[in-house]
Amino acid sequence: MRLNALPALLLTLALSSVAPVVAAEPAPLAAEACLGCHGPDGRGGAGAIPIAGRDKAEIAAILLAFRANERPGTIMGRVARGYTDAEIAAVADHYSRIR
Amino acid sequence: MTTHLPRRALLGAAAVLATPVPLRAQAAARLVVIGGGFGGASAVSFARRTYPDVQVTLVEPQTRFVTCPYGNLLIGGERQLAQITYTYDGLRARGVNVIHDRAAGIDAAVKRVRLAGGQTLDYDRLILSPGIAIRWGAIEGYDQAAAEVMPHGWIPADGSQTLLLRRQLEAMADGGVVGFAIPANPFRCPPGPYERISMVAQYLKRHKPRSKILALDAKEGFSKQGLFQDGWRALYGDMIEWVPGNRDGRVVKVDPREGVLETEFGTRHKVAVANVIPPQSAASIAIEAGLANDTGWVPVNTRTFEARAAQGIHVIGDANIPGPMPKSGFIANTTSKQAVASAIALHRGQTPPEAVYFNTCYSHVGAEYGISVVNIFRPNADGTAIAEVPNSGGVSPRGDLPEQRRLEATYADAWYDSITRSMFG
Numbered sequence: 001m002r003l004n005a006l007p008a009l010l011l012t013l014a015l016s017s018v019a020p021v022v023a024a025e026p027a028p029l030a031a032e033a034c035l036g037c038h039g040p041d042g043r044g045g046a047g048a049i050p051i052a053g054r055d056k057a058e059i060a061a062i063l064l065a066f067r068a069n070e071r072p073g074t075i076m077g078r079v080a081r082g083y084t085d086a087e088i089a090a091v092a093d094h095y096s097r098i099r
Numbered sequence: 100m101t102t103h104l105p106r107r108a109l110l111g112a113a114a115v116l117a118t119p120v121p122l123r124a125q126a127a128a129r130l131v132v133i134g135g136g137f138g139g140a141s142a143v144s145f146a147r148r149t150y151p152d153v154q155v156t157l158v159e160p161q162t163r164f165v166t167c168p169y170g171n172l173l174i175g176g177e178r179q180l181a182q183i184t185y186t187y188d189g190l191r192a193r194g195v196n197v198i199h200d201r202a203a204g205i206d207a208a209v210k211r212v213r214l215a216g217g218q219t220l221d222y223d224r225l226i227l228s229p230g231i232a233i234r235w236g237a238i239e240g241y242d243q244a245a246a247e248v249m250p251h252g253w254i255p256a257d258g259s260q261t262l263l264l265r266r267q268l269e270a271m272a273d274g275g276v277v278g279f280a281i282p283a284n285p286f287r288c289p290p291g292p293y294e295r296i297s298m299v300a301q302y303l304k305r306h307k308p309r310s311k312i313l314a315l316d317a318k319e320g321f322s323k324q325g326l327f328q329d330g331w332r333a334l335y336g337d338m339i340e341w342v343p344g345n346r347d348g349r350v351v352k353v354d355p356r357e358g359v360l361e362t363e364f365g366t367r368h369k370v371a372v373a374n375v376i377p378p379q380s381a382a383s384i385a386i387e388a389g390l391a392n393d394t395g396w397v398p399v400n401t402r403t404f405e406a407r408a409a410q411g412i413h414v415i416g417d418a419n420i421p422g423p424m425p426k427s428g429f430i431a432n433t434t435s436k437q438a439v440a441s442a443i444a445l446h447r448g449q450t451p452p453e454a455v456y457f458n459t460c461y462s463h464v465g466a467e468y469g470i471s472v473v474n475i476f477r478p479n480a481d482g483t484a485i486a487e488v489p490n491s492g493g494v495s496p497r498g499d500l501p502e503q504r505r506l507e508a509t510y511a512d513a514w515y516d517s518i519t520r521s522m523f524g
C-alpha cells in the first residue's frame with residue numbers, strides 16, 4: 001500500500017470485508033512473472049498494458065508472434081523467448097479466465 | 100481481491116475438498132516470513148492469494164518500507180520519498196499477520212523464531228528474505244560514521260541516505276567532482292550504480308553543468324555497459340569518467356574528513372561529494388543463524404530455495420547465492436513464489452513445482468531514456484544448478500533508437516507500479 005494512497009486503502013478494506021475467501025487452483029507459476037509488468041491480475045492500470053480477460057487463442061497467438069520476432073515491441077520478444085509452448089498455453093488460459 | 104473465480108478453479112477446489120487428506124495437512128500450515136521487502140512482501144502476498152488455508156505471519160521491524168528501486172529518481176526530484184514508501188496495511192487486509200519486530204534468532208531444530216521483543220513464533224516452514232548488510236570496514240575507513248559523510252544509499256531504511264546524497268549535490272559548487280566507489284560482484288542490483296550515476300549526471304547537467312563524475316569501479320565491465328555508455332555520451336557528453344578495476348579503479352580506503360577516495364595503487368582522488376557503494380553480505384540474521392558460507396551469502400537449493408545448512412528454512416532475495424541470477428527485486432519477487440510453493444509442497448509431502456525464474460531490470464539513463472535487461476532462468480530437477488534459457492532475454496537493442504528509449508522509460512514506470520502493487524496492494 002503506497003503511503004499517499006489512503007482512499008485506495010479504504011476501498012481495499014471495504015472490499016476485503018465482503019470478499020469471500022475461496023480456495024482457487026494455483027495459477028501456473030509461469031504466469032506470475034507477467035504480474036510484474038501487467039498490473040494486479042494482469043488487469044493493467046497506471047501505464048501498464050492489460051492482458052486479462054482476452055480470448056485465450058488471441059493471447060497465445062500474440063505471445064507466439066512475439067517469440068518468433070514477428071510482432072514489434074520493446075521487450076516482449078525477449079520475454080516470450082524464455083517460455084515453452086506448454087507454458088504459453090497455460091498463461092494464455094490463465095489470463096483469459098480473469099474477467 | 101474481487102477476482103471472479105474461473106469455473107475450473109471452483110471445480111478444482113471441489114475436487115480438493117472431496118479428496119481425503121492426511122490429518123497433518125488439516126491443521127493450518129504455519130508459514131513465517133522474515134523481512135517485508137521485495138522477497139518477503141512478495142512471498143506473503145502470493146501465499147495469501149494462492150493458499151488461503153495457510154497461516155501467514157510476516158516479521159518486519161519497519162512500519163514503512165522505502166523501495167530501493169526508483170530511489171535513484173529522488174536525486175533529481177523526479178520522485179518524492181512518499182511516492183516510493185509503502186505501509187503494510189494492504190498485506191494486513193489480505194489476512195497476513197504482520198508483526199513489527201526484528202527476528203533476533205532462529206532455532207532450526209525446534210522450528211522457532213525468537214523476536215527482539217521476546218516473543219517466539221513456531222513455524223512449519225520459514226521463509227527468510229532479510230536483504231543485505233554492508234561489510235563495514237571492507238573499505239578501510241568506511242564505517243557508520245563515514246556513511247554520514249559519504250552516503251551509500253544502498254539500504255534505503257527511511258530513505259535518509261539517498262536524501263543526504265541529494266542534499267550534498269544541492270550544496271556542491273558548480274564545477275565539483277562527484278566520486279563513486281563501486282564494488283566487485285556479487286552485490287545488490289548490478290545496474291544500480293550506473294543508473295545512480297545517470298541520475299546524478301542528469302541533475303548536474305541541469306543545475307551544475309561544469310561538474311564532473313568520477314566512477315571508480317572494482318570491476319572491468321558492468322551490466323548493460325554498452326547501452327549505459329551510449330546513453331552517457333549522447334546525453335551528458337564527457338561529464339562521466341568511468342575507471343575500471345584494471346586501470347586502478349578499485350577503492351580500498353576512504354578519508355571522509357578530506358573527501359578522498361583512495362584506490363588500490365595508492366591514487367588519492369579528492370572529490371566534492373562521494374557516493375560509496377561498499378562490498379556487502381547477507382543480512383546479519385542469516386549469518387548468525389549459520390546459514391551463510393565463507394562468501395557471506397547463503398547457499399540454497401536452486402529449486403526450493405531451502406538453505407543447504409538447515410532444513411525447513413527457505414532463503415530468498417539478495418541474501419542467497421542464486422548461481423548466475425542477479426540480486427534484483429524482480430528475482431526476489433519471482434523466486435519468492437517458487438520458495439512458497441515449494442515450502443507448502445514439502446510440508447504436505449508433495450513434489451515442489453516446476454520452476455522458472457524471471458528478471459527484468461529497467462534503468463533510467465535520462466529523462467525519457469530507459470533501457471532494460473531480461474533474464475529467464477531454470478534450475479535443474481534436483482536444485483543443484485541453474486541456467487539461463489538459451490536464446491531468451493537479453494538487453495535492449497543498441498543504436499540511435501529514441502522511440503525505444505522513450506517507451507522503455509514509460510514501461511519502467513509501469514513495471515515499478517505493477518510490482519509494488521503486487522507486493523503491497
Ligand SMILES: Cc1cc2nc3c(=O)[nH]c(=O)nc-3n(C[C@H](O)[C@H](O)[C@H](O)COP(=O)(O)OP(=O)(O)OC[C@H]3O[C@@H](n4cnc5c(N)ncnc54)[C@H](O)[C@@H]3O)c2cc1C
Binds near residue numbers: 158159160
Ligand atoms: C539504488 C537501487 C536501485 C535498484 N533498482 C532496482 C530495479 O530497478 N529493479 C529491481 O528488480 N531491483 C532493483 N534493486 C534491487 C532490489 O532493491 C533488491 O534486489 C531487493 O530489495 C531485494 O529484496 P530482499 O527481500 O532480499 O531485500 P529487501 O527488499 O532489502 O528487504 C529486506 C527486509 O528485511 C528486513 N529485515 C532485515 N533483517 C531483519 C530481521 N532480523 N528481522 C526482520 N526483518 C528483517 C529489512 O528491514 C527489510 O525490510 C535496486 C537496488 C538499489 C540499491
